[in-house]
Amino acid sequence: MATAVTKRATRGTGGMTFFLSAMDPRAKVKGSRDGLGAQGVWAAAGRPLIGNLTTVTSSLRGFTTLLVGLRLAAQTAADDAADSAANAFLVWEQMVGYARHVVHEHRGFFGYQRVAARTAAAKADGGRVRLSAHSGEQILGNQRTDGLLGNYTAPARVSGLVRPGFPVRLTPEAAAFVDDVYMPRLAQAWGREARDLVRALGQDSVSFDVRPNQRLAAVASLFDAGLGAAEARFYQRHLVQGGPSDPTSGRQVRFAAILGARLAESEQLSQAVIAQLAADADEGGWGT
Template identity: 35%
Template sequence: MLTVLSLLDDRLRPKGARDPLAIESIWSAVGRKLVGNLTTVTSRADHFMVALLACRYAHEGSRSRSLDDVQERYARAEQLAAYLRLEASLEASLLGRQLAVANFRRDSMALGMHKKAQILSNQLSYGLWGLYSSALQEAGLIKGSDRRLTCAGIALTDALLETFGLSQWQRFGELATQGAVRKEQLSQLARRFAALLNDQGMRKKLVSALLRYAGARPLQVALYEAVQHWLAVSAEPSASVRSFARWAVDAHQVDAQVQDVLKQILLLQPVLVFANTVVVWLQRQNGRARSELANDLHSRLGEPFLHPGWDRPGLPHAGFLRGLTDAANDGDAGQLIDQLMAQNGAVTGARGGAAWLHWEGDRLRVRVPVDRASLPENLAAHCHQAWDYSFFLHAFLSIARAEHA
């Protein structure tokens, strides 16, 4: 696997100040049963096309480029692609849109790794090189830290270039090699580039390569088949994970093992939403007495509302979730607070940091406060309506839908 930096730079936060209950490890473990390669941010088919072309350009013409040279060429290809998309009015989902649009107001846009040219604060980390490479490698389309195309990746980019046109690709290379590109050089190439990104035949090939690759686990292939059935009957304009999961658990066309994981997701999601909602609320309660907190929370619990059927062998932090579910369904607000604080202490301690929440006598002390947070009047309704965690399914549905766009 490649190391991928997220959009969040944890160096800017206090030590241990991320995901205080380790909820990400819980939902991602369940999501990986179905989706082996995509991440929460790899949800655009057109970004994958650009990333593959950037890999192609980065290595083209030489078998022995240094990593610095490969990264420089990759960045140039990504930047040029961004300006071609702006010229073709395809900027809505562009990574680095703000800087790219600002640069595009000039007559000439710099290309390269220097600060003036980059379209993100750190283009390698926060652009396609950093965010989309892991999914491409897992799918067997690239390999190595230098993002070199595999045989499968070469075959797919060959198809992309056949659709784009070899003369257009040659022109793309000529422009990417320049220190800067002028607007008047973009118009004709931009139309062809936009047509490539929107080509339905190429989208189908790309979706198949990303979701049904040779090494894909059987449940991912079965999930892909289920999504195809759903897209054929769904009238939804967007890819709703909740709607798909609810349809799939009752659909006779869907593999039983896929249904089982989706049932777990539907039952687990409210538990995770509940845990996060309450701990964020606690982060705004500095100085309050334990009895006051317990009374406020108890008034919002109502009847049992967290179904225990989410539990499966091997689930991370299952003991914490079981204790939380039992306390919520029993209406034991004090035990709920204790469960959340104990989990936070264990998680942050394992990271070498201090707990965000602790007691001084019977008063709550908050080390990492939030500015705004409140408890919903009806916690049960809130937890069953919100969909806060993706289980990687949003990205999967978005990529699959691109085949039908």
């Protein structure tokens, strides 16, 4: 149980005796996703500067997975059926997890632990894993709410990548970007316009080969190290600068400029870098 430290003077000794007592309920952190209580700090200091992202949406490749998955899922769903599109997306998210783990040895994505365990088991038993929206194959306890759909959709909408309302669909600009940049890579192994992949995602379950093969490699190719020029421009505008409807009224663009300049000198944030950012902001007239 959470505790607090209290102290009392010990008569005649001049010292202090410390006791552990129950913490004041008003001081306890509410919920389990913000164990350090950082959300309040973020809301007060971070949100006025960064209007589209959250403390959870730290992976650019998470957005890549979301964009491609929503584009593919929309093609599997008949009559804009929200449930079938969501199920197709969950299968895509699973497929991406296995491809990133096997080909690139990535670790920082939702569901990594289950992906790694099931991959190890599959390699010892035929090399295939089962993908589906059923709970037994999901890579998280509740993949729909705890995965990319639940965590990245709202920030993507603020960034101008996802249309308002439901079912969840890409904006025309985001859809065109996916078609131009990512679909040709998938088509190399999944057929024209990735039709075989669309067909697979629309099935109730998919047997996916995690041994080296062209289809696995095609999915993994979307997550190769580095960004192409078109990718860099697109993500810079929508994620770094806040998108076409920047809710910070230009503050995010200005912050991105001074942050980019400092990170070019030092790849990691530190107290010294943060102090320099504050000085840069003052010099730029932010304090007036």
